[in-house]
Amino acid sequence: MxxxxxxxxxxxxxxxxxxxxxxxxxxxxxxxxxxxxxxxAPDDAADVLQKATREFREQLLLLLDQATRAEVIALLAxxxxxxxxxxxxxxxxxxxxxxxxxxxxYVERQIGAGQASTSRYxxxxxxxxxxxxxxxxxxxxxxASTARVEEIMRRDVITVHDHLDREAVAHVYNSHAYxxxxxxDADGRMVGVLTADDIVGVVQAEATEDMHKVGGSPAxxxxxxxxxxxxxxxxxxxxxxxxxxxxxxxxxxxxxFQDEIAKHVALTLFMPLILSSGGNSGSQATTFVIRALAxxxxxxxxxxxxxxxxxxxxxxxxxxLAVLGLLRVLGWQFLFNMYGxxxxxxxxxxxxxxxxxxxxxxxxxxxxxxxxxxxxxxxATSSAPLVATFVDVTGLIIYFEVAKVLLAGL
Amino acid sequence: MxxxxxxxxxxxxxxxxxxxxxxxxxxxxxxxxxxxxxxxAPDDAADVLQKATREFREQLLLLLDQATRAEVIALLAxxxxxxxxxxxxxxxxxxxxxxxxxxxxYVERQIGAGQASTSRYxxxxxxxxxxxxxxxxxxxxxxASTARVEEIMRRDVITVHDHLDREAVAHVYNSHAYxxxxxxDADGRMVGVLTADDIVGVVQAEATEDMHKVGGSPAxxxxxxxxxxxxxxxxxxxxxxxxxxxxxxxxxxxxxFQDEIAKHVALTLFMPLILSSGGNSGSQATTFVIRALAxxxxxxxxxxxxxxxxxxxxxxxxxxLAVLGLLRVLGWQFLFNMYGxxxxxxxxxxxxxxxxxxxxxxxxxxxxxxxxxxxxxxxATSSAPLVATFVDVTGLIIYFEVAKVLLAGL
Numbered sequence: 139m140x141x142x143x144x145x146x147x148x149x150x151x152x153x154x155x156x157x158x159x160x161x162x163x164x165x166x167x168x169x170x171x172x173x174x175x176x177x178x179a180p181d182d183a184a185d186v187l188q189k190a191t192r193e194f195r196e197q198l199l200l201l202l203d204q205a206t207r208a209e210v211i212a213l214l215a216x217x218x219x220x221x222x223x224x225x226x227x228x229x230x231x232x233x234x235x236x237x238x239x240x241x242x243x244y245v246e247r248q249i250g251a252g253q254a255s256t257s258r259y260x261x262x263x264x265x266x267x268x269x270x271x272x273x274x275x276x277x278x279x280x281x282a283s284t285a286r287v288e289e290i291m292r293r294d295v296i297t298v299h300d301h302l303d304r305e306a307v308a309h310v311y312n313s314h315a316y317x318x319x320x321x322x323d324a325d326g327r328m329v330g331v332l333t334a335d336d337i338v339g340v341v342q343a344e345a346t347e348d349m350h351k352v353g354g355s356p357a358x359x360x361x362x363x364x365x366x367x368x369x370x371x372x373x374x375x376x377x378x379x380x381x382x383x384x385x386x387x388x389x390x391x392x393x394x395f396q397d398e399i400a401k402h403v404a405l406t407l408f409m410p411l412i413l414s415s416g417g418n419s420g421s422q423a424t425t426f427v428i429r430a431l432a433x434x435x436x437x438x439x440x441x442x443x444x445x446x447x448x449x450x451x452x453x454x455x456x457x458x459l460a461v462l463g464l465l466r467v468l469g470w471q472f473l474f475n476m477y478g479x480x481x482x483x484x485x486x487x488x489x490x491x492x493x494x495x496x497x498x499x500x501x502x503x504x505x506x507x508x509x510x511x512x513x514x515x516x517x518a519t520s521s522a523p524l525v526a527t528f529v530d531v532t533g534l535i536i537y538f539e540v541a542k543v544l545l546a547g548l
Numbered sequence: 549m550x551x552x553x554x555x556x557x558x559x560x561x562x563x564x565x566x567x568x569x570x571x572x573x574x575x576x577x578x579x580x581x582x583x584x585x586x587x588x589a590p591d592d593a594a595d596v597l598q599k600a601t602r603e604f605r606e607q608l609l610l611l612l613d614q615a616t617r618a619e620v621i622a623l624l625a626x627x628x629x630x631x632x633x634x635x636x637x638x639x640x641x642x643x644x645x646x647x648x649x650x651x652x653x654y655v656e657r658q659i660g661a662g663q664a665s666t667s668r669y670x671x672x673x674x675x676x677x678x679x680x681x682x683x684x685x686x687x688x689x690x691x692a693s694t695a696r697v698e699e700i701m702r703r704d705v706i707t708v709h710d711h712l713d714r715e716a717v718a719h720v721y722n723s724h725a726y727x728x729x730x731x732x733d734a735d736g737r738m739v740g741v742l743t744a745d746d747i748v749g750v751v752q753a754e755a756t757e758d759m760h761k762v763g764g765s766p767a768x769x770x771x772x773x774x775x776x777x778x779x780x781x782x783x784x785x786x787x788x789x790x791x792x793x794x795x796x797x798x799x800x801x802x803x804x805f806q807d808e809i810a811k812h813v814a815l816t817l818f819m820p821l822i823l824s825s826g827g828n829s830g831s832q833a834t835t836f837v838i839r840a841l842a843x844x845x846x847x848x849x850x851x852x853x854x855x856x857x858x859x860x861x862x863x864x865x866x867x868x869l870a871v872l873g874l875l876r877v878l879g880w881q882f883l884f885n886m887y888g889x890x891x892x893x894x895x896x897x898x899x900x901x902x903x904x905x906x907x908x909x910x911x912x913x914x915x916x917x918x919x920x921x922x923x924x925x926x927x928a929t930s931s932a933p934l935v936a937t938f939v940d941v942t943g944l945i946i947y948f949e950v951a952k953v954l955l956a957g958l
Contacts, residue, residue, distance in 0.1 A: 152725065153724045155725055257659075257667065315563050315565055333745075334745040334747070338744045341752055341755070342722070342755070345751070345755030345759070346839050346843065348759065349758065349762065349835050349838070349839045350836065353831050353832050353835025353836065354828050354831045354835075354932075362839075362840035362846055363840070363845065363850060363853055363854070374832050378825065378865055378868075378869060379869065379872060381825075382828075382872055385820065385824045388821055389818055389876070392816060392817045393886060396817075399813055406802060406816045406819070407799045407802045408799055410820070410940050410944070411796060411799055414933075414940055415788065415792055415795070418788055418936075418937075419784075421763050421932055422788070422933075425759050425764075425765075426760065426763065426768065427772065428759070429759045429760065430771065435772050435773065447777070450777060451780060455785055455788055458788075458789065459785075459792055462789060476803060496788075522762075522763060523828040523832075523932070526936070527824060530824060
C-alpha cells in the first residue's frame with residue numbers, strides 16, 4: 139500500500155463507527171493495522187478492543203506503544219457505560235506548588251505533545267494523583283506570573299466517580315455549564331476527563347432510551363433496522379402484555395356498569411372519546427415531566443409545584459374539551475336527532491366527566507414519573523401507554539359514576 | 549473587588565447558563581464586566597449578547613478587544629438556531645502550499661495563542677478563505693516533513709452551510725464519526741467550526757422537542773417549571789382539541805354500529821381493551837421509527853423494509869395478545885359465567901380483532917412518521933396520541949366488522 143493511499147485510509151478510518159473500525163482493522167494487513175490503531179485516542183481504541191475477540195484484542199494491544207497500551211488496558215477494565223469507560227485518560231495536569239510562569243511552560247509542553255483531550259481546563263494534582271483543584275486556560279493566562287497555582291486554582295471541583303453509570307453522568311453534565319468533567323476513582327485520584335466529545339453520544343443514547351420507554355417498550359440499543367426480530371418481539375410483547383393485563387380491568391369495570399349500559403346504549407358512544415382525552419392529556423404531562431427530570435430541570439422536591447401546575451393546566455384543558463364535547467352532543471342532536479329525549483342529560487354527563495377525566499389524566503401523567511423516581515426506578519417507565527391504560531380504567535369509573543348520578547331516577 | 553475574589557467570579561461565571569451570565573454582567577461593575585465578558589469564547593459571548601437589550605449589547609461590545617468584537621458581531625448576524633449561530637469562528641488553519649515542517653510551526657503558534665476550539669483538525673484554506681481540505685492533527689504528525697499540505701490533505705470534507713438549521717446540523721453530525729464540522733458560507737468560505745461542545749446542546753434540545761411532540765403536544769422551549777402557563781395551556785389545548793375532533797369519529801362509528809351494540813352489550817366490554825392494544829403497539833412502533841429517523845438510522849427509501857419488519861412484528865404481537873384475550877374471555881366465562889351462551893363467539897371476535905387491530909396499529913405507527921416526512925414535515929408530529937386516535941377510529945371499524953361477520957345469523 140502506498141503512502142498516499144494509507145493517508146486516505148486514516149482519514150476514512152477516523153469517520154467510521156466502532157464496529158466498522160473493527161471490521162477495517164480485521165481486513166487490514168499488519169503494517170496498516172498498526173498505523174490505524176495508533177490513530178485512535180486511547181478511549182476510542184478501547185471502544186474498538188472492547189468489541190474484538192479475546193485473541194484479536196491481544197494482537198491489537200501489542201501494536202500500540204507502551205504508554206498507550208497501559209492506558210487502553212486501564213480503560214478496558216471499565217464497563218462501557220460508566221464514566222471510566224467513557225472518559226479519556228489524557229488531560230493537562232499541574233502540581234500545586236508551581237508558579238504561574240512555570241505552569242505555563244509545563245502546559246505548553248503537554249499541549250505540544252498532543253496528549254490532552256481538552257486544553258480548556260488544567261487539573262491540579264497532588265503527588266499521589268489526588269485532584270486538588272482546577273484552573274481554566276483563561277485563568278492561567280490572566281494569573282500573575284509569581285502567584286502559585288494553588289493560590290488561584292478553584293478547589294470545589296465538580297467531579298464524577300469512575301463507576302458512575304452514563305445516565306447519572308449525563309445528569310451531572312447537564313446540571314452545569316462546565317465543558318469538561320474530571321473522573322476520579324474510589325481513592326480520589328483523577329483518572330481521566332469527560333468532554334463534550336464523550337458526552338454527546340451518552341446524551342443521544344439516553345434520549346433514545348427514554349423515547350423508546352415513553353413509547354411503551356423497553357429501550358432498544360441497536361439501530362432500528364439492524365436489531366434482530368427475535369430480540370425486539372419478546373420485549374415489545376412483554377410490555378404490551380403487561381399493559382393488556384392492566385387494560386383488562388376496563389372489561390371488569392364495564393361489567394360492573396352493564397345495567398347502565400343496557401339501559402343507555404348512547405353512553406357507549408362517548409366512551410372512547412372521553413377515555414382517550416384523559417389518556418392524551420396524561421401523555422402530554424408525562425412526557426413533559428419525564429424530560430424535565432432527565433434534564434435536571436425538576437427534582438423530586440418539586441412534586442408539589444408540579445402538582446399545582448398540572449392541576450391548573452388539567453382543569454383548564456378539561457374545561458376547553460368539555461365545551462367542545464358539549465357542542466358535539468348538542469350539534470349532532472339538532473342535526474340528526476341522534477340521542478333521543480335524554481340528550482341534555484347525556485350532554486351534561488359528557489361535560490362533567492370530560493373535566494374530571496382530563497384533569498385526572500394530567501395529574502396521573504405528571505405525578506406517576508415522580509412516584510416511580512421516588513421508588514428509585516427510571517421515571518421514563520411511566521410511558522404514554524401506561525398512563526393511558528391507568529386513565530382508561532379509572533376514567534371509566536369517573537364517567538359511569540357521573541352518569542349514574544346524573545341519570546338517577548330517569 | 550480584589551484579585552482573588554475576581555478569580556472565583558470568573559470560575560463561577562463560566563459555569564453559568566446564558567441568562568445567568570447576562571444577569572451577572574448586569575450586576576457587575578465596569579472593570580469586572582470587562583474581565584468577565586473577555587473570559588467567554590466568541591460564540592458564548594454572542595449567545596449572551598443575543599439576549600441583552602440593544603443598549604447593553606452596545607456597551608458590552610465596547611468592552612471586547614477589537615478582533616473578538618469583529619467575530620462576535622459576525623456571529624450576531626446569525627439566528628441562534630442555525631449553524632452560523634452555533635459555531636465558533638476560531639479554528640486552526642493552513643495554506644495548501646506549506647510544507648509539513650512549516651505547517652507544524654504555524655499550527656503550534658496558533659495553538660499557543662489559545663484561539664482554536666479544537667486542535668484535532670486543521671483546515672486548509674485558499675487566500676480567499678475557501679475551504680480546500682482538512683488534515684487531522686495525527687496526519688500532520690505522521691506526514692513527511694518535505695511533503696506539502698495539499699498533497700496529504702483530504703479534499704472531500706463534510707461541511708454544513710452557515711444558515712442550516714440546528715436539526716439538520718444534528719443530522720449531519722450524527723451521520724459520521726468526525727468530531728468537528730466546518731461551516732461554510734454561500735461563497736464556500738469557511739467561517740467557523742462546530743465541535744461536540746456546540747452540538748451537545750443541539751442534540752439535547754432536538755431530543756426534548758421530539759419527546760414533547762411524541763407525547764402529543766408542541767415542543768416547549770423553556771424549562772418545564774419556568775414556562776408561563778399562558779404559553780403552555782393554549783398550545784396543549786390546541787393539540788388536544790385536534791385529537792379530540794379526530795376522536796369524535798369514534799362516536800360516529802359507534803353510532804353506525806348501534807344496533808349490534810344494543811343486541812350484544814357484551815361487545816362494549818372488550819372495546820377499550822382492543823382499541824388500547826392497537827394504540828399501544830402503534831405507540832411503540834411510532835417512537836422507534838421517529839427516533840431512528842432523527843438519528844439518521846433509517847431514511848425514506850427504507851419505507852418498505854420498515855413495513856415488512858413491522859408487519860412481522862405486528863402480526864406476532866397481535867397473535868400473542870389474541871391468545872391472552874382468548875384466555876381472558878374463556879377464563880371469566882368459566883369462573884363467573886359472565887358472557888352467556890355466545891361466549892365462544894365473543895372469544896373468537898376478540899381473538900380475530902386483536903390480531904387485526906394490533907397489526908394495523910403497528911403498521912400505522914411505523915408508516916405515519918415516514919408519510920409525514922415524505923410531506924417534508926417533522927416526523928415527530930406522528931405522536932403516540934395521534935396514532936392512538938387514528939387506530940381508535942379505524943380499530944373500532946375492524947372490531948365491529950369482525951363482530952358482524954362472526955355474529956351473522958345469530
